[in-house]
Amino acid sequence: MIAKFHVGEEWELIDGFTRLTHRVIEKEQPIEAIERCLDFRIQASEDQKKTLSIHELWMYDNDNFIVAQAIAYSPIYILNNEGKTVERI
Numbered sequence: 001m002i003a004k005f006h007v008g009e010e011w012e013l014i015d016g017f018t019r020l021t022h023r024v025i026e027k028e029q030p031i032e033a034i035e036r037c038l039d040f041r042i043q044a045s046e047d048q049k050k051t052l053s054i055h056e057l058w059m060y061d062n063d064n065f066i067v068a069q070a071i072a073y074s075p076i077y078i079l080n081n082e083g084k085t086v087e088r089i
Contacts, residue, residue, distance in 0.1 A: 001086075003057060004077040005070065007040045008048075014038070017059035017067040020078060022089060025054040031071060040072035048073045055089055 001020065005012045025031060033039065041054065052073040059067040076089040 001059075001081065002079040002083065003059065003070065004079060005040050005072045006048075006075055007043045007072070008045050012038075012040060014059060014068050014070060016061070018062050019060040019064070020057060021060075022055050022057040022076075025056050025071070027054065031056060033071070034066070034069050036068070038068060038070040038072075040070060044073050057089075 001015075001017055003014045003017075003020065005014075041049070044052075052075075054071065054073055055076055057068075057070045057072070057076065059070070061067050074089060077085050078087040078089065080086050
């Protein structure tokens with residue numbers, strides 16, 4: 001699977017995971033981030049920061065090991081291995 005994040009005026013992709021969990025984070029809610037967390041909020045535009053919801057995603061491989069943790073504003077797209085959107089968060 002592939003996760004596609006809209007960051008400012010660009011797109012970021014994470015590939016190589018087979019399972020994903022996510023939750024919506026309230027703006028003032030603390031986040032426990034792992035050392036290699038990808039925090040895409042830093043690059044967000046001011047409009048994104050004011051209007052969009054924040055999501056925390058955990059991506060795992062077949063052996064249930066963490067591939068990545070990401071924190072980002074919506075929209076986030078989940079694509080299958082062929083690059084077709086299967087869900088929009």
